[in-house]
Amino acid sequence: MADPDLFGRCMADARGALSAFEAYFKCLADIERINFSIFYDSLDRGRFLVGLWTTVKLSVICLVASVAIGVVGAWLQGSRFALTRRIVQGYIQFFRNTPPLVQLAFFYFAVGAVLPRVPDGGQMVPIVGSFGWAVIAFSFFAGAFNVEIFRAGIQAVPRATVEAAEALGYSRLRAYGHIVLPLAFRISLPALNNNLVNLIKTTTLAYAIAVPEMLYAAAQIWSEVLNVREMMNVLLVTYVALVGLLVWVMGRWERAMRIPGYSA
Amino acid sequence: MMPLRSGTDMAVLLPAGGALARPVVDARAVGFTERTFSPAVLGALLALFALAVAAAEAHGQPASAARAGILATLWKWAPLLFSGFLFNLLVSVLSMALGTVAGLALGLAQVSLLWPVRKGAGIVTQFFRNAPWLVLLFYCMFLLPFDVAVFGITVPLPAWFKAVIGLALPVMANVSEIVRGGVRSIPIAQWESAEALAFSRRQILWMVILPQSLKRMLPPWMNLYAILTMATTLISIVGIQDGMTLVRSALIAEQRTELFIPMYLMLLTWFFLYCYPIARLTMALERRFAVRA
Numbered sequence: 385m386a387d388p389d390l391f392g393r394c395m396a397d398a399r400g401a402l403s404a405f406e407a408y409f410k411c412l413a414d415i416e417r418i419n420f421s422i423f424y425d426s427l428d429r430g431r432f433l434v435g436l437w438t439t440v441k442l443s444v445i446c447l448v449a450s451v452a453i454g455v456v457g458a459w460l461q462g463s464r465f466a467l468t469r470r471i472v473q474g475y476i477q478f479f480r481n482t483p484p485l486v487q488l489a490f491f492y493f494a495v496g497a498v499l500p501r502v503p504d505g506g507q508m509v510p511i512v513g514s515f516g517w518a519v520i521a522f523s524f525f526a527g528a529f530n531v532e533i534f535r536a537g538i539q540a541v542p543r544a545t546v547e548a549a550e551a552l553g554y555s556r557l558r559a560y561g562h563i564v565l566p567l568a569f570r571i572s573l574p575a576l577n578n579n580l581v582n583l584i585k586t587t588t589l590a591y592a593i594a595v596p597e598m599l600y601a602a603a604q605i606w607s608e609v610l611n612v613r614e615m616m617n618v619l620l621v622t623y624v625a626l627v628g629l630l631v632w633v634m635g636r637w638e639r640a641m642r643i644p645g646y647s648a
Numbered sequence: 649m650m651p652l653r654s655g656t657d658m659a660v661l662l663p664a665g666g667a668l669a670r671p672v673v674d675a676r677a678v679g680f681t682e683r684t685f686s687p688a689v690l691g692a693l694l695a696l697f698a699l700a701v702a703a704a705e706a707h708g709q710p711a712s713a714a715r716a717g718i719l720a721t722l723w724k725w726a727p728l729l730f731s732g733f734l735f736n737l738l739v740s741v742l743s744m745a746l747g748t749v750a751g752l753a754l755g756l757a758q759v760s761l762l763w764p765v766r767k768g769a770g771i772v773t774q775f776f777r778n779a780p781w782l783v784l785l786f787y788c789m790f791l792l793p794f795d796v797a798v799f800g801i802t803v804p805l806p807a808w809f810k811a812v813i814g815l816a817l818p819v820m821a822n823v824s825e826i827v828r829g830g831v832r833s834i835p836i837a838q839w840e841s842a843e844a845l846a847f848s849r850r851q852i853l854w855m856v857i858l859p860q861s862l863k864r865m866l867p868p869w870m871n872l873y874a875i876l877t878m879a880t881t882l883i884s885i886v887g888i889q890d891g892m893t894l895v896r897s898a899l900i901a902e903q904r905t906e907l908f909i910p911m912y913l914m915l916l917t918w919f920f921l922y923c924y925p926i927a928r929l930t931m932a933l934e935r936r937f938a939v940r941a
Contacts, residue, residue, distance in 0.1 A: 478693065481923040482916045483878035485885075486892060490916060493899075494908035585780035592885050599783060612790045620779050620787065627778040 391415055419611040422618065428605050435601025436622065442518060442587045442597060443626075447580055449523035454530025454576075458568075459560055461535050472531065479528035485589050487525060492517040492593045518590040526583040533575045537568030570641055577634045581627050588623075598622065693917055700909045718910055725898045725911070732891035733918050739812055739890070740877040747816035747876075748869070751823025756853070758828040769824070776821035781879050788814030789886045811883040819876055826868045830861035867934040874926045878919060891915055 391411055398407035402424060409423035421428040460472045479487065496517060501508040512520070541564050549559040591599045599619065606615040701718050757769035776784065788810050795804045834857050842852040884892035895915050899907060 474693075477924060477927075478916075478920065481874070481878075481927055482919045483881040483892075485878075485881040486912065486916055486919065489892065489896075490909070490912040493896075494912045497905050497908050581778065585778075588780040588782040589882075591782065599780075599786070603786075616783075616787050616791060619783050623780050623783060624775060624778045 387415075418614060419609060420614050420618065421605060421609045421611055422615075425609075428609065431601045431605060432598070432618075435596060435598040438515075438596055438601075439584075439587055439598040439626070442515070442522070442590060442595070443584045445519050446522040446526060446583055446587065449519065450526035450530050450579075450583060451576070453523060453527025454534045455565065457527065457531030458534035458538055459557075461531065462538065462560075475524075476528045476531055479525050480532075484521070484525045484586055485592060488518065488521040488589055488593060491521045514590070514593045514595045518587070518593065518595050522583060522586055522590075525586065526579060529579045529582075530576065533572045533579060534565075534568060536575070537570075537572035538564055540571050541567045570638075570643060573634070573638045573641070577631065577638070580630060580634070584627055584630060585623070693920060697910065697913050697917060700913055703909075718907065721902065721904075721907060722910060722914060725902075726914070729891060729894050729898060729911075729915065730918070732889065732894035733915065736880040736883075736890050736892075737877065737922070739808070739815065739880045739883060740873070742812045743815040743819055743880070744873050744876055746812065747819025748823050750816065750820040752827055754820060754824035755827025755831070758824060759831050761849070773821045773824045773828075776817050777825065779818070781815070781818050782882050782885065784817050785811060785814035785882055785886055788817070807886075808883070808888050811886060811888050814886075815876060815879060815882070819872065822872050823869065826865050826872070827861075829868075830865035831857055833864050834861050863933075863937050867930045867937065870926055870930045870933070874923045874930070877923055877926075891918075 394411040394415055395407055398410050402410060406424040409420050413419040413421065413424070422432045423429070457472050457475070460468050463469055492514060496510055496512060499511050502511050503509075545567070546559055546564060549563045554562065587597060588599045590597050591603070594600065602615045602619045606612045701722075754769050754773060757765050758773060760766045760769070789807065792805060792810045792813065795802050797803075831853075838856055838860070839852060842856045847856065881890065881892045884890050884896075892915070895911055899911060
């Protein structure tokens, strides 16, 4: 604190228009030069919250889509046809061994440029926007890992269990949905957790194609307000908190789904 | 079908280890691991590339003196783009070296006997592991000074070196976890018997535990290197000229839409050709070093 009196006077002045919380950060910026503009400036706060919301939306959509890709892919990998297995394997290896950023650029700049444009409100817009391409690219990227994760889980389900299901008249699809997957899912959860954490971190790449997610919003704010240091720290803490939240929720879920008597 | 060895004849689930151990048994029988290199995947990638080039040729105007064919154009740009790709690899090697040294220290701090050191190292590790790579990269690019004073000598800190540090931070945290996991995976009896032979704690760690855990740490370490190599493209976002930037510049210079897909595919193929063998080798090592319970 440079001068407690100065800070007190500033607080008294600012209290008129702002809440105590906002006034504190306003004075922190004016006197201490620690500028957390998102905590007192409604414009910056709005932008940051929109960015946070976009990140959450992007993460949740990709999360669900990638798990769906993983489930379907793992089912296809157990197919009788060698070609189907080869294609799934090719998909996995391609997406696992190439940089996600280049994949994103490939989808957005290369594939997006070839796709037709559709009229929307008087002007021609791409059929899939930057948010859409980010969802597609990240879902396929995380999905490739999920296929492998689910496949390992499925392999751990005893053949006898599947045979028992077949003996009870289950079709391959039904046995997969009702018996194999619920068991395999429990084994896969820890690895899945890891991958989903990675997915959240990967959503920052959407910055490169101007999806207005949290990093993009923060960059906008710091280039105008010039508070790089403060925004960087806010960003780091927010991401660590988001990941922490996911890990906590998945941990709870993992415990809730545990089969008594069996622990991996 | 292998007999169940899970200890009970009413196993609800096979131990996952059994499913993983099976390929090892098969590999021993055959003499080498199956599918050490999958020509199908590479073939599919090359086919896709050829298809993209063919489609682009058909789509765009016919090649003329002024407008070279797609393949010719790719060939013209390839040396420049490849130098950018090599720069990516250079950054990956430097970051890995820096991150490994720092991560080894942090990982050993995580198994320290002093609880403040252990807890502190644990928090640092978790923090850098859970923060997005790109945000850490931004952090280093913007907040590290342009030059540092070492013993009175001012050493300039170029942007690319700041990027190397930015990428080394998450590597450090991941290596730290790998080291901790590797040390923890050695049975406690090893510690006890070494203690019984009057080794000091430092001697036990360096002469007994680490040499054994090294082979357990190698596969995840290689996996991390592959991830890092792919992450090096992030430096293009913070304004350092790498393979990705050069591809974009080349596309802007050429001003031809039909080049977009082939050129990005070319870069993707290079990364694939570099990372895929590492992934195969990692898997092979994992199988060889699998713990036989």
